[in-house]
Amino acid sequence: MSTHQWRGVIEEYRDLLDIPAGTPAITLGEGGTPLVHSGWLSDLTGGEVWLKVEGQNPTGSFKDRGMTAAVSVAVHEGAMACVCASTGNTSAAMAAYAAKAGITPIVLVPDGKISASKMAQALVHGAQVIRVRGNFDDCLKLSRGLAEAYPVALVNSVNPVRLEGQKTAAFEVVDRLGDAPDFHLMPIGNAGNMSAYWLGYKQYAAAGNATKRPVMRAFQAEGAAPLVLGHPVEEPETRATAIRIGNPASWALAEAARDESGGRFKALSDQKILEAQAALARNEGVFVEPASAIGVAGLFDDLASGDSYSGATVVITVTGHGLKDPATALEFFGEVREIVVDADIDAAAAAAGLV
Numbered sequence: 450m451s452t453h454q455w456r457g458v459i460e461e462y463r464d465l466l467d468i469p470a471g472t473p474a475i476t477l478g479e480g481g482t483p484l485v486h487s488g489w490l491s492d493l494t495g496g497e498v499w500l501k502v503e504g505q506n507p508t509g510s511f512k513d514r515g516m517t518a519a520v521s522v523a524v525h526e527g528a529m530a531c532v533c534a535s536t537g538n539t540s541a542a543m544a545a546y547a548a549k550a551g552i553t554p555i556v557l558v559p560d561g562k563i564s565a566s567k568m569a570q571a572l573v574h575g576a577q578v579i580r581v582r583g584n585f586d587d588c589l590k591l592s593r594g595l596a597e598a599y600p601v602a603l604v605n606s607v608n609p610v611r612l613e614g615q616k617t618a619a620f621e622v623v624d625r626l627g628d629a630p631d632f633h634l635m636p637i638g639n640a641g642n643m644s645a646y647w648l649g650y651k652q653y654a655a656a657g658n659a660t661k662r663p664v665m666r667a668f669q670a671e672g673a674a675p676l677v678l679g680h681p682v683e684e685p686e687t688r689a690t691a692i693r694i695g696n697p698a699s700w701a702l703a704e705a706a707r708d709e710s711g712g713r714f715k716a717l718s719d720q721k722i723l724e725a726q727a728a729l730a731r732n733e734g735v736f737v738e739p740a741s742a743i744g745v746a747g748l749f750d751d752l753a754s755g756d757s758y759s760g761a762t763v764v765i766t767v768t769g770h771g772l773k774d775p776a777t778a779l780e781f782f783g784e785v786r787e788i789v790v791d792a793d794i795d796a797a798a799a800a801a802g803l804v
C-alpha cells in the first residue's frame with residue numbers, strides 16, 4: 450500500500466458504482482480524504498471519534514466525489530454542456546470537472562448569497578455564472594427546466610449518478626476503520642450526501658465488507674430546517690450558506706436513511722454552529738466552513754441533552770474547507786485585538802503576552 454497512488458473515486462471503486470460500462474474517468478484525484486482521529490472529541494464522549502475531512506478534496510468540498518461521476522457520465526453520453534443550481538460548492542466542483550472534460554459549465558446561483566471564494570472558483574474555471582433573483586430552490590427549478598428544454602446535462606444531486614460518486618466516502622470510512630462506525634453525524638442541506646452515505650453503508654454491509662450499518666444523525670440550521678419541521682421553509686436563512694436550503698431535493702431518500710438506520714434530524718442555532726467551527730479549528734487544527742461544523746455542534750448538543758456516545762465509534766463528516774468562507778470567519782472570530790508593533794523584540798514579546 451505504501452506506494453499506492455490514489456486514482457480518484459471512479460477508478461478506486463468502479464465495480465461498486467452504478468455507472469455505464471466504459472464511462473471515462475474525468476478525475477482530479479478526488480476522494481481518499483483523511484479520516485482524522487480526534488483525541489479531543491474522544492475524551493469528551495468516552496468513545497472513539499473520527500473526522501472525515503472532506504475539505505481535502507480538489508475543490509475543497511465533498512461535492513467533487515459526485516461531480517467526477519456526474520461529469521464523466523455526461524461526457525460518456527455526449528454532453529457538450531452541464532448545468533447546476535448551487536449554494537456555491539456544487540458550482541465550484543462542476544466548473545472544475547467541466548473544465549477538465551472540456552465541456553461548458555453553466556451555473557445558477559442565488560444573487561448575493563455566494564461566498565467570494567466559491568464564486569471565484571466557478572469564474573476562474575470558466576463557468577457561465579447566472580445570478581438569479583431568488584434562493585437555491587428557485588435556482589434548482591430553473592436548472593431542471595433548462596436541462597429539460599436544452600441539450601445540457603443536469604448535474605445537481607437529483608441526478609442519481611452524483612450519489613453513486615458520493616457514496617464512496619462511506620466505503621473509505623469502512624476501509625479505514627475495518628468496519629462501519631456505530632454513529633455517523635453530518636450536515637444536511639439538499640440531502641444528497643446523507644442519502645449517498647446510507648447507500649454506501651448499505652451496499653458495503655450487503656457485500657460483507659462491514660458487519661453493521663451506522664445510526665445516521667444529520668443536522669440542519671434552525672433557520673433552514675425543513676426536514677426537522679416536516680415541511681418546506683419558504684425563506685431559509687443561516688450563516689451556514691452551504692445548507693441554506695428550504696426544500697431538499699432528496700427529502701424522501703434522507704427520511705428513509707433516517708428511519709432505516711434508527712437515526713434522526715436535529716436543528717441547531719447559527720451560534721452553536723459557529724462556536725463548533727472555532728472549537729474544531731482551535732482544538733483539532735481542522736478549519737472547516739460553517740455548514741461543515743454542524744456535525745460537531747450536533748455532537749456537543751446531543752451530549753448536553755443527555756445522549757451517550759460512550760464506548761461508541763463515531764464518524765463526523767466535515768464537508769468543506771474553512772477557506773471557502775473567510776468573510777464569515779473574520780466577522781465572527783476577527784474580534785481578537787489586532788496589535789501593530791514596531792519591529793522590535795521587546796514590543797513583539799509584550800504583544801504576544803510572553804512578558
Ligand SMILES: *Cc1c(COP(=O)(O)O)cnc(C)c1O
Nearest residue numbers: 538638639640641642691768769
Ligand atoms: C453541499 C454541502 C452540504 C450539504 O450537503 P447536501 O448533500 O446538500 O445535504 C454541506 N456542507 C457543505 C460544505 C456542502 O458543500
